Amino acid sequence: MRISPEIESLLSLLSRLPGLGPRSARRVVLALLKNPQGKMLSLAQALEQAASTVKTCSVCGNVDSSDPCLICSDPTRDQSVVCVVETVGDLWALENSGLYRGSYQVLGGVLSPLAGQGPEDLNSRSLFHRIEEGRVKEVILALSVTVDGVTTMHWLQEKLKPFAVAVSQLGQGVPMGSTLEGLDDGTIAAAFAARKVVNG
Amino acid sequence: MRISPEIESLLSLLSRLPGLGPRSARRVVLALLKNPQGKMLSLAQALEQAASTVKTCSVCGNVDSSDPCLICSDPTRDQSVVCVVETVGDLWALENSGLYRGSYQVLGGVLSPLAGQGPEDLNSRSLFHRIEEGRVKEVILALSVTVDGVTTMHWLQEKLKPFAVAVSQLGQGVPMGSTLEGLDDGTIAAAFAARKVVNG
Numbered sequence: 339m340r341i342s343p344e345i346e347s348l349l350s351l352l353s354r355l356p357g358l359g360p361r362s363a364r365r366v367v368l369a370l371l372k373n374p375q376g377k378m379l380s381l382a383q384a385l386e387q388a389a390s391t392v393k394t395c396s397v398c399g400n401v402d403s404s405d406p407c408l409i410c411s412d413p414t415r416d417q418s419v420v421c422v423v424e425t426v427g428d429l430w431a432l433e434n435s436g437l438y439r440g441s442y443q444v445l446g447g448v449l450s451p452l453a454g455q456g457p458e459d460l461n462s463r464s465l466f467h468r469i470e471e472g473r474v475k476e477v478i479l480a481l482s483v484t485v486d487g488v489t490t491m492h493w494l495q496e497k498l499k500p501f502a503v504a505v506s507q508l509g510q511g512v513p514m515g516s517t518l519e520g521l522d523d524g525t526i527a528a529a530f531a532a533r534k535v536v537n538g
Numbered sequence: 539m540r541i542s543p544e545i546e547s548l549l550s551l552l553s554r555l556p557g558l559g560p561r562s563a564r565r566v567v568l569a570l571l572k573n574p575q576g577k578m579l580s581l582a583q584a585l586e587q588a589a590s591t592v593k594t595c596s597v598c599g600n601v602d603s604s605d606p607c608l609i610c611s612d613p614t615r616d617q618s619v620v621c622v623v624e625t626v627g628d629l630w631a632l633e634n635s636g637l638y639r640g641s642y643q644v645l646g647g648v649l650s651p652l653a654g655q656g657p658e659d660l661n662s663r664s665l666f667h668r669i670e671e672g673r674v675k676e677v678i679l680a681l682s683v684t685v686d687g688v689t690t691m692h693w694l695q696e697k698l699k700p701f702a703v704a705v706s707q708l709g710q711g712v713p714m715g716s717t718l719e720g721l722d723d724g725t726i727a728a729a730f731a732a733r734k735v736v737n738g
């Protein structure tokens with residue numbers, strides 16, 4: 339395609355973003371090119387602003403423009419409950435559901451012998467620091483139900499045993515609105531294992 | 539969602555781009571946040587570069603960083619053939635197919651009585667200017683096969699009659715690799731109208 343190097347490099351950067359490919363990158367650039375001084379520059383500035391302000395929260399590992407993050411410094415949230423998640427994306431998904439009003443611990447991954455990821459690679463120190471200071475009453479383990487996720491939850495359970503904190507795990511089973519067809523074997527197995535008597 | 543205003547406004551801008559929604563905007567921002575000083579700033583700079591260099595080509599209406607655009611100033615392309623398209627997106631689609639080695643005229647739209655879009659709203663002047671100067675031998679009408687697109691092609695055919703240029707239109711019919719099921723009525727009608735005797 340005969341196109342200016344400036345547009346070419348923009349297309350190339352965009353097409354490597356998750357969920358975008360060459361075709362959708364072209365659609366995005368065409369939309370931005372309709373208003374280069376408006377939409378396009380606003381997006382450039384928003385990216386710069388975000389890049390220059392983002393920090394990792396020293397309390398929970400969340401990404402935000404303040405440290406501690408907005409969640410850790412929110413007095414209306416229950417800081418004595420900590421939900422342990424794998425990634426900031428998981429935190430966002432939970433925040434988006436609007437269900438949860440406690441705090442988080444973002445591990446940044448799970449234990450993975452295959453990927454050479456050990457306990458020292460996880461962001462768990464600040465969780466135990468909070469627990470040792472007596473600021474935590476309950477820990478909710480919300481890691482993904484994969485081999486590595488389950489291993490990591492077991493490891494955390496062991497590490498949490500010496501402390502007087504309640505430890506729980508998210509319920510496992512068939513997702514709401516979902517049929518069995520299309521679920522992976524692990525989810526079906528977990529749903530069977532978690533079956534409940536419903537006739538008293 | 540409790541999130542920094544900087545990330546919030548980035549999410550909001552991204553989620554309004556074509557093909558993206560709140561969910562895919564979050565995925566994109568999470569990917570960029572993994573490397574704020576790298577990926578995120580590169581994208582910001584690429585957007586700024588593109589915004590500050592884009593121009594509309596005075597010959598054909600293409601968007602590029604030079605005027606005339608790279609296509610209009612390419613001596614290896616046949617400048618005596620002009621393919622008339624609706625948008626820069628159509629031009630990109632044709633360029634991407636690699637099939638066409640002539641030049642373009644980007645109308646920027648089609649005649650549309652309903653949308654109040656008349657001849658004076660189309661970028662056609664530079665096409666007739668090129669023709670009057672004797673630089674054009676053939677005009678290919680490649681507008682979309684919609685009521686407005688067909689009206690616009692008829693209008694152009696009339697306007698081109700006084701000139702000694704060959705005028706052609708893209709073949710219409712069933713797209714390659716496509717079944718009739720799933721095609722819209724207009725395409726099926728055009729395919730019928732364009733049917734050819736194949737048994738001699």
Ligand SMILES: [Zn+2]
Pocket residue numbers: 395396397398399400406407408409410411
């Ligand atoms: Zn935090």
Ligand SMILES: [Zn+2]
Pocket residue numbers: 595596597598599600606607608609610611
């Ligand atoms: Zn041009």
